[in-house]
Amino acid sequence: MLVKTLAESLPQRAYTATQVLDNEAEISLSQQIALVALMERAGHACFRFMQENYPHVSKIFVLCGKGNNGGDGFVIARLAQELGIHATVYLTTDKDSLVAESKAAFDLLLNTNATIIFQSELQLTTRFLQENDFDLVVDALFGIGFKGKLPPHYIDIIHAVNAYQATVISVDIPSGVDATTGYVATTAMIADVTVTFIVCKQGLLTGMAAQYVGQLYLADLGIGAQFQQAVDSSVEIQGQNNIPEKPQRHASSHKGDIGLLLTVGGNKGMPGAIRLSSESALRSGAALVAVCCHQENYSIVLNGRPELMLAPDDSDQLIKSQFYQKAKVLLCGPGLGNNTWSVALFNQVMASEKNCVIDADALHLLAKNFQYKDDWVLTPHPGEAAALLQCTVADIEKDRFKAVRNISQQYGGICILKGAGSLISDGKTVWINTSGNSGMATGGMGDVLSGIISALIMQSLTPVDAARLAVFIHGRSADIIATKQGKIGLLASDLFPEIQLLIN
8 A cells, every 4th residue: 555645645634533433444345345454454554664664674573452553563563574574573462352353463473483472471671672672663552542541551661662762663643642632641652653544633733742653654545535535524634735825916016905914012021022923924925014012112123124114002092093094904912911001902903893813912811801703813822722711731732623623613713723733723624734843942933923824814815714824834934944954943033034935
């Protein structure tokens, strides 16, 4: 079976574990493929990937559980042994506890010279792995049916493997990761590569899972297209091949067509955030940008960027000004703070009927002063999302898909839940973004994103398309820079040149 990178597999929808578990057998049988044969296909796909990418491997260690995921591991071990790659299988259950298809695969494995070790015979340690000098570890402990906390003896196994310096390939999903949410309750296998089957599981692409999945590949086992035709999903994966169209600049366009953006924020001592979001909007195509910030920050905000204009910093004067009257879009929140000055400006923005992008401190004010609007874009990170939903950050990370939908449904408009695998939702559909990297974990990145969103809305994109395109461009800009220079030391303002190139 052909194994593709995630990017090569797009466009693609993503599915919950329940959707896959409830439908894979029926769809497989509709294509006249028995479940045992489907297991063979999965094992062959993983083994072929291993051969193509790690051709010099001579000794592999295969961790197998009692379910079908373990069965996939048995197939991999058998194929390896048949081709002269010595396979050692570590089985965490007794033979009689194996599910039917897995037991059939185990019986075939017994016809080879593979070494089989039962957990009851040996407590796995990092030292054991080192002494045997395995080239590669195959993780087939838990499949997509896993959720919750790992039992202690499995935690010990995973810790032993994670401490061992060898390539790890996880079969379908890294053991310990919730395939639906990406949440890791205790610990999980840290894979270099995950080869997932049939369709993408949504939990592999966001949140805590990013630390464990490694490079993600998809083997559809010959039934992926049929599965997507038969099973609906409200979760879409977005990449280079399926993002909204970029805005076009016509030969006769002038700055009045595009209009003015008013950015509101930058309280005392916090000039950087509003400057970053305002300049980001300029680089993303906003024709005119006026900044409403505390007057003590005027010189810092304008320094080196004369294209920015200054709006009154008093809320009463602001609403009477030409900047407010002419503004096509309002961006509120970067560096806004939380005092009398902040609240007055926030209330003016809330009273407006203009398109709004609400970010940073304004989200905390919104959490305390509920409003509902159909056409705004909210851009919380997990802490801000927790404030909006009156829960903990841990609650958000336990199910990011539920959180992003709930915020959009409760507050209206579009919600972007930032973080690894940022999610965008209109309350019904969720789009998982695939660009971006850990180098973006630095101050000001969210401010840059809010500026891109605002500029794209000004250029006639709908709020949802603006949000989706902005999140992708934001992450892609960081990916380009990381490829050239590395992730560590990446600054939010470094993105500006790449943003401009990508917009064009």
